[in-house]
Amino acid sequence: MPAKPLSNEALRLIDAVREALAEHGSAVEEKRMFGCHVFMVNGKLCLGVEDDELLVRLPPDTHAAVAETPGVRTLSSKGLMDGYFYIGPSAYATQAQWQHWVDAALAFNPLAKATRARKGKRPTSAGHNVPAASADRPQGASGPRRHSVFDEE
Numbered sequence: 001m002p003a004k005p006l007s008n009e010a011l012r013l014i015d016a017v018r019e020a021l022a023e024h025g026s027a028v029e030e031k032r033m034f035g036c037h038v039f040m041v042n043g044k045l046c047l048g049v050e051d052d053e054l055l056v057r058l059p060p061d062t063h064a065a066v067a068e069t070p071g072v073r074t075l076s077s078k079g080l081m082d083g084y085f086y087i088g089p090s091a092y093a094t095q096a097q098w099q100h101w102v103d104a105a106l107a108f109n110p111l112a113k114a115t116r117a118r119k120g121k122r123p124t125s126a127g128h129n130v131p132a133a134s135a136d137r138p139q140g141a142s143g144p145r146r147h148s149v150f151d152e153e
Contacts, residue, residue: 006037009052017047017054020102026109034075044112046105054087056105057112083108 006014014037021028021039029040036055038048048055055075058066060082067074071091075084092098 007051010037010049013049013052013054016098017049017102020098021047024106026106041106041109044109044114046109046112047102050086052089054092054101056085056087056101057108058083058085058104059108059111 017039018028021041024041026041027043029043031038031040033045033048034050034055036048036050038045038055040046045057047057063074063082066072066085069091071088073086073088075081075086087101092101
C-alpha cells in the first residue's frame with residue numbers, strides 16, 4: 001500500500017528539519033519509520049515529522065519530565081518507547097522553542113543506542129525525494145532564515 005501524500009504543513013516542517021541538520025553538518029539519512037518521515041543522524045533516529053508534529057528522540061531518563069511539557073505527547077502510550085516524543089506546533093512555535101528541541105535531540109544523538117537491523121529485513125534505502133518548501137524565501141536572499149513553521153515572535 002503506497003504511503004499517503006504529505007501535507008503542505010509536513011513538507012514545510014521537513015524542510016525546516018533539513019535546514020537545521022544541514023547547519024549541524026552531521027551525516028543524515030531520511031527514511032520512513034513509525035509512519036513518519038525520519039532523519040537518521042549518524043545511523044540513529046534523531047528527528048522526524050508526522051503531519052504538523054516534530055518527532056524528537058531524547059534521553060529515556062528524562063521521559064517523565066518531558067512528557068509533562070505542554071504541547072508534547074509520547075510516541076507510545078504503552079511506555080515502550082521512552083525518550084521518543086511528538087512535539088506539537090504550540091511547543092515549537094518560536095525560533096527559541098524550535099532550537100531547544102533540535103539541540104536536545106542532537107545532543108542526545110551521540111549517546112543514543114543504534115537500532116540493530118532485524119534478521120531478514122533489508123536496510124531501507126536512503127533519501128526520499130521530498131520537495132523542499134522554499135517558496136517562502138526568494139532565491140539569493142541573505143540574512144537569517146525565518147522558517148514558516150514558526151509563529152511571529
